[in-house]
Amino acid sequence: MQAGLGGRSVAMVGQPNVGKTTLFNLLCGLRAQTANIPGTTFEARVGSSGDLTVMDLPGAWSLSLSVPESDVVRDCLAGDTDFQPDVMLLVLDASNLSRGLHLAAEVLAVDVPCVVALTKVDVARRRGLEIDPDRLASWLGCPVIPTAGRKGRGRSELVAAIRTAAVPTASLPAADDPAAVEQWANGVVRESIPTPNSESGGRIGHRLDMAFTHPVLGIATFLLIMAGLFWTIFEFAGVPMDLIEQIFGHVGGWVGAVLPEGAIRDLMVDGVVGGLAGTVVFLPQIILLFFLIAILEDTGYLARAAFVMDRVLRRFGLPGQAFVPMLSAHACAIPAVMSARLVPDRRDRIAVILVAPFLSCSARVPVYVLLIGVLFHDQPVVAGLVFAGCYALGITAALLSSLLVRRTLLKGKSRPMVLELPAYQWPSIRTALLVCWDRSLLFLRKAGTVILAMVIVLWWLSSYPKPPEHASPTTIDTPAAQVETANPMAWSFAGRIGRAVQPVFEPIGLDWKLTVGVMTSFAAREVFVSTMAVLVADNEDIDDPKVIQRIEQATRDDGSPMLGRATAASLLVFFVLAMQCLPTLAVTAREAGGWKWAFLQFGWMTGVAWTAAWIAYRIALAAGWS
Amino acid sequence: MTLDCLETGTTALVVATQGADAALLRAMGLREGAEVTMCRAGASCIVETGSTRLGLARCLTESIQVEVGN
Structure with missing residues (x-):
């Protein structure tokens, strides 16, 4: 990816928590989106600022580490990805200059024009650290621009410096010689901060940490x-x-x-x-x-x-x-x-x-309410405990x-826990x-494409084919067929699939109507209640208590209760554990990096749900529940 | 002694950073010669070096040799 004609592509580089995101927002504002770094599977924020294309690379502690963040930054700066920066924007935290200089020694050695943005200057000042940007620039061999991203300061100076950036000219220590880098960094700090003040100003932060990280x-x-x-x-x-x-x-x-x-x-x-x-x-x-x-x-x-x-x-x-x-x-x-x-x-x-x-x-709550209502209708305390148990x-x-x-x-x-605990600050x-x-x-793009397509397919399966107009319940022999023709959903492909796969759900106590309910609730769990309302009460107003009552009292083809207590217990366990949400699967595929993870999630959750529901059903039957 | 042996409030100098994550710890500021203060001791501890505060697992603090000054 290259910037447009006359424009420059800029790679933002810095350690975690140095204020890179705030600076990126200062430069690009709304003209930004999350996208893959071209040629890699890593995501980064990419935006534009005038004719500049800015890529906010992942925060990296050092270029020499064998971790994905360092690898992608190193590859990008070396021109090994499809995004080849014309300029590097190295972000250094003014309140923690010494640490950032070790990364600077590595970055400045890359043969690409560079500008340094100095962030958190106000925080450094409060700690008594007044950095001289000109002295720092002479040590680093490239322009140093103090910024205050939250206050919008430094943007125009930064853009001007990027337009005229050149390859750094300073004499740098060998990046693979830690002692030389340490000596150089100490010299830079000593020369760039002429009047260090020992006030740390971190006592409130320390007290907050003692409270927020206390075991109790x-x-x-x-x-x-x-x-x-x-x-x-x-x-x-x-x-x-x-x-x-x-x-x-x-x-x-x-x-x-x-x-x-x-x-x-x-x-x-x-x-x-x-x-x-x-x-x-x-x-x-x-x-x-x-x-x-x-x-x-x-x-x-x-x-x-x-x-x-x-x-x-x-x-x-x-x-x-x-x-x-x-x-x-x-x-x-x-x-x-x-x-x-x-x-x-x-x-x-x-x-x-x-x-x-x-x-x-x-979305599971309406299903829990229906099924717990069947199980513990007149025992509100037990019902509450079971609800928490779910x-x-x-x-x-x-x-x-x-x-x-x-x-x-x-x-x-x-990775063992290694967390930087950044200084407390007012949020932006x-x-x-x-x-x-x-x-x-990001979500709407997904909703407008894959999720919408999947929901339409599911709608089609639940709506077609329509029951024949000439058929009426009175002309049909069996009760099941009467329900089928009276309810388009039962007649639909989803309904037929429900009937076809019913033997799979038989061991956990589900009849064909409950199976259809489970199948159609794959679009979203709460659809189960409305599907059952249509199937057994021919009324989808689930807020009507009579409809819920009819679901609870509905019978199977053989006249036995459709939703007995054992079946309700089994179904409740199934809904707690099953992956009954199509949009979540689509988002899983995107975020995990492939549909294999979504299929695994679906298969594993459904398998666990079925097994647990079977156990619950057997225990309930053994306990004498019908 | 190793960093995990420091009591809360004690300051020491890092003598050696070892183990598989040594490079990361050095990049985060726990380099040989750096001053480090134990802010909260325990299985997961909080240490401060320079202006950086870090939360570290015990397996990491065990790999850092420190020396308490007089």
């Missing part, structure tokens, strides 16, 4: 903050989600009124508009979750939370950073899978993506699956909003 207080604080995060998501995502459904409802109504009756209208209204609505409705949760995570990350708290959770999650083969996706999955698996990007190691990241959908998302079962399955997958398919040594709302914007675009 730290966990309590973590739980409190996470409870607040999810309360915020549930409290504030509901209104825009309802609004999105209403808007799509109106659009569907309008399209339905404009188009003549027929297959095209059904496709547009129920397939395209309905499919888009069912996917875009997740957007408010995604926006809120990523906004709050960005805020927490910017304050510095997220690294402390990862430190605390590492002790717990490491036992199951997961790093501390996995807590964000694991918790997010309780709202919705889609943003959870997307947030797994916080996990630095690839094997750890894929393990998190694979097991996150085990955790009970909000969440516990999901967590247990996720952690044990993670342990298994890390010891088999994703076998290999985990602008940065958080730009993160939301990026995540939302």
Whole structure:
């Protein structure tokens, strides 16, 4: 990838937590997107600033390390990727200059024009470190531009320097001689910071760390903050989600009124508009979750939370950073899978993506309510405990699956915990909003393509063929056939598939109607309740208590209860553990790097769900439940 | 002694950084000759070197030789 005619392509290089993202946002703002670094499988933010194309390369501690981040930065600077930078923008943290200079010695040795951006100048000043940019520039052999990304300072100076950048001319130590680099770095710091002040100014940060990383207080604080995060998501995502459904409802109504009756209208209204609505409705949760995570990350708290959770999650083969996706999955698996990007190691990241959908998302709640209502109708305390038990079962399955997958398919040594705990700071709302914007675009691109196509296919399978118009229940002999002709869904391909695969579900106590419900709920779990409402009550208004009552009292073809207590227990366990969400599979394939991971996730979760449901069914029958 | 033996609040000098992750630890600031302070001791500990605060697993702190000054 090269910049346009007359433009320059710029590679941003720096260590983690030096303020690279803030600087990138200062340069590119909304004119940016996440994309693969051309010629690699690594993703980076790429944006434009005037005629400059800017690539924010992954944070790397050193170019000489054998880790993916260092490899990709080294390859990019060496011109071994399809993105060949005309200029390197080396980002150095003014408050931690000495550490950054070791990377600088490696980067400046590359034969590419370079500009140095000095970030966190205000933080350094508060610590008594006043850096002289001219002296530093003479040591590094290239322009040094002080910036304050949050305050928007330094952008025009930086752009001007990039346009005229040249290959560094300074005399540098050999990068593979640590002692020489150390001596050189000490000299640069001594000369560039003429009047160092010993005030550290970090006492408040130290006290906060002692609280946030305390074995007991730290966990309590973590739980409190996470409870607040999810309360915020549930409290504030509901209104825009309802609004999105209403808007799509109106659009569907309008399209339905404009188009003549027929297959095209059904496709547009129920397939395209309905499919888009069912996917875009997740957007408010995604926006809120990523906004709050960005805020927490910017304050510095997220690294402390990862430190605390590492002790717990490491036992199951997961790093501390996995807590964000694991918790997010309780709202919705889609943003959870997307947030797994916080996990630095690839094997750890894929393990998190694979097991996150085990955790009970909000779409499972209507199914839990229906089935727990059948099981413990007049025992509210027991019902509450079973409800909590569903969440516990999901967590247990996720952690044990993670342990298994890390010891088999994703076998290999985990990176031991090594976390930088960045200085606490006030979060940047602008940065958080730009993160939301990026995540939302990424999701909508997916929603508008793969997910929409899959939802349309599933709609088609659930809607066609239509039952013949001349057939009526009274002319049909068997009760099953009567239900089939009375309900288009039962007549559809999905319904027929449900009947065909019913023998697979027979051992866990499901008849053909429940099997059809399970099959159609693959688009989204909550569809199960409405499918059952249509199948047994011929009314899809699931808010009507009489409809729920009819589902609970429905009978099988042989007259026995359709949803007996043993079947309800089995079905409940199945829904806790099964992968019944098509959009999540599509996002898994994208984030894990291939459909094989999505198929594995589907196969493993379905297998675990079926086995656990069979065990539950057998135990329930042995206990005398019908 | 190794870094994991330091008590909370103690400062020492890094004498040697060893093991498979030595290069990463050096890049993060735990180089020979650097001053390091134990902020929270334990199986997972927090240390400070220069302006950098790091959370480290015990297997890493065991691989860093330090010397406490007088």
